[in-house]
Amino acid sequence: LQNCAVAPITRPMTAALLGIGTELSRGDLINSNGTWLARELTELGYEVTAIDVVDDEPNRIVSALVRLAEAHELVICTGGLGPTTDDLTTACGSMALGAELVLDEPSVLAITERLARFGRTLNDSNRKQAYFPKGAEILPNDWGTAPGFSIMLRGTKFYFLPGVPSEMKALFERRVVPSLGLPLERTPAEVVLRTYGLPESFVNDQLDGIAALHNVIIGYRVRFPEIDVKVHARDPDRVAAEARAEAAARDIFRRLGSVIYGRGEVTLPGVLGQALLGSGLSLGVAESCTGGLTASLITAEAGASRWFRGGVVAYSNDVKSGLLQVDPRIIDTKGAVSVEVAQAMAIGVCRALAAQVGVSVTGIAGPDGGSAEKPVGTVCFGVESPAGTRSEIRRFAGDRQQIQRAAAFHALSLILSDPSLTEQRRAMFTE
């Protein structure tokens, strides 16, 4: 692998992924690690030809390792590095290599320190995580107890990473990628645009022709209700690659418009927070059918306390008319799910929390509670801000969870598009 940096690239290097664990092979857990790594490696220029899963049976793990070594130049294994007796990956790596397991003192120390921070002491199960095949390169794990490691097996570079996705991703990005020694031109120039609320097929249709026009690859990553649009351009000339990716992203921005809420490593609540901070405004939310999800998305963001005052989950009508001072007669005549109640909730939450901007959500998330006039998925929104009072009615598709998520994201986007904030929205492209 080290030689790749100097050799001319004529064909992509082949890679394979192996997920280890009976929870995967029995179908209790989906191998999302394999798919995530496949996507990352593909973007790095590898040809991933296999994503395999094997159960916690030592002979089968060893044969999978040996088999994958024969047909690939890079293999990344995930899972089975935990402290329990069914975590056999390290032992199997050792067997495949014909090397003994040796205790790595720096790892013992790191694990002990990590446990101590949480008031726990090292036991035998944890100590097991500090053994590695002799000669392995250890990949310290700052995000969990199980370190990863890498070995050369029959001429193939193997990496072993923990199965916990957050730890696996951190180790891949911080330890594996830098050690792959990829020449710059194998890393594509990338622009990521973040959108929400559109079906993937619609986005795909809207962007028809852009890939060919700019000679870029367009990929999608769906995390309902968000879709990330990724633009990748490859070119021996890095500047040319970046210019092509940028031009394509600009075209995409023109076609998709305001559903794009940001580019790069941003989140919708984060962009919203920046816009509110920039305008010197504070936010309060009043939720009925989303039941705290909108507030929860906001407070998942560190530092939200600088612009988020709080929320009221008005799940019962009493709470709407009590804390939020919605006139009970409006609830009686228009119904709890109505633009009139939504509007009154937005005004009420501003007053109750002394917030300058308020957003409200009231709707029917289902599965029960729908009617012919207001079917499941009907959601009303209200926004109160220095720019005035607005309301809106929408209908979302999907199950209860999807309706709640779609509605919470829509509530956030409604604030972001409020006239009191739009001027503050960060420019995504320098003109």
Place this chain on the structure above:
Amino acid sequence: LQNCAVAPITRPMTAALLGIGTELSRGDLINSNGTWLARELTELGYEVTAIDVVDDEPNRIVSALVRLAEAHELVICTGGLGPTTDDLTTACGSMALGAELVLDEPSVLAITERLARFGRTLNDSNRKQAYFPKGAEILPNDWGTAPGFSIMLRGTKFYFLPGVPSEMKALFERRVVPSLGLPLERTPAEVVLRTYGLPESFVNDQLDGIAALHNVIIGYRVRFPEIDVKVHARDPDRVAAEARAEAAARDIFRRLGSVIYGRGEVTLPGVLGQALLGSGLSLGVAESCTGGLTASLITAEAGASRWFRGGVVAYSNDVKSGLLQVDPRIIDTKGAVSVEVAQAMAIGVCRALAAQVGVSVTGIAGPDGGSAEKPVGTVCFGVESPAGTRSEIRRFAGDRQQIQRAAAFHALSLILSDPSLTEQRRAMFTE
């Protein structure tokens, strides 16, 4: 396979799954078919030891088929049966078998009829879907154009199904399962116990020896901060299998105690709702550091409106002293993160929402805001109920998201363990 029904079962039959397609190996699409089939086959009593993915490269497809035939008694392949040029599965099955492809006239007719219903006529691409390896058993597809088929390859039964999940599932349930000829005793007896808040290594250590003692298999499924403990017992005598699984589950219950909140298909908010409904009590939540997540977990549950009144997300101190009527002097002297403030928040939320039971959460989710005395992860809880007022301080490990999740689950569990509710908690084992 047909003989298994009469032969005594000494060990489960092994099965493997193969997903075929470059969209899978590149990571553009997750292999959800493999996970779904693994779960179905496991429940039918098979031991699924591999879930593999291979790209659309004929040599690699053929070698995967031959390799899986060698180590398994049943192999189900999905994908690559479509009309386009990169759909190579049938041709590869043929190659592996050394049999020629022959046109199946009944399939031509079925495809023609199906296309006609949508106003289309048969073209060469569609006709390709009516070719099968000579001797294959054809599985008519009433849910799409591509029929499936099965062959015996080196003594192993292979099924080939389309990759579209709805068609794959329909063909599996209607065509594959009936042809497997499964005896009843191959399905393991299963008990699932749901726990929260414990590290996997701790659970594993606590349950040491139970698997051997009762001759059962114990598996874990981690969805932070929850761990499902699954007990599987196999026996030709179904009653004996169930008795062993039950006895093991009872032992697990004795060892793990109150961290087990339920068994079977239940959720913590669902169990909590049942207990509150049974006690005729309503709930309100006051959240600071969890920022709406506790309310959101509750309202993810359909029907929560019968027992959940609502919540206050008191992210700023003003909201704590305003809506929740927490004495500002307590906040000043004890700090916003203190058992005193937590207790006052729980009392305040009962009053503000006219709820009989109130729970509160105030803590430091990080990454900033920690101190030597109250480091990141410190969370205080309060509970107000007919049984009195309680408070508690805890320290959680992990990143912001993990601390928030752990705290929200803990808040729910604190209510569940409240003396006003424990009598109502459903018995998990019949004595």
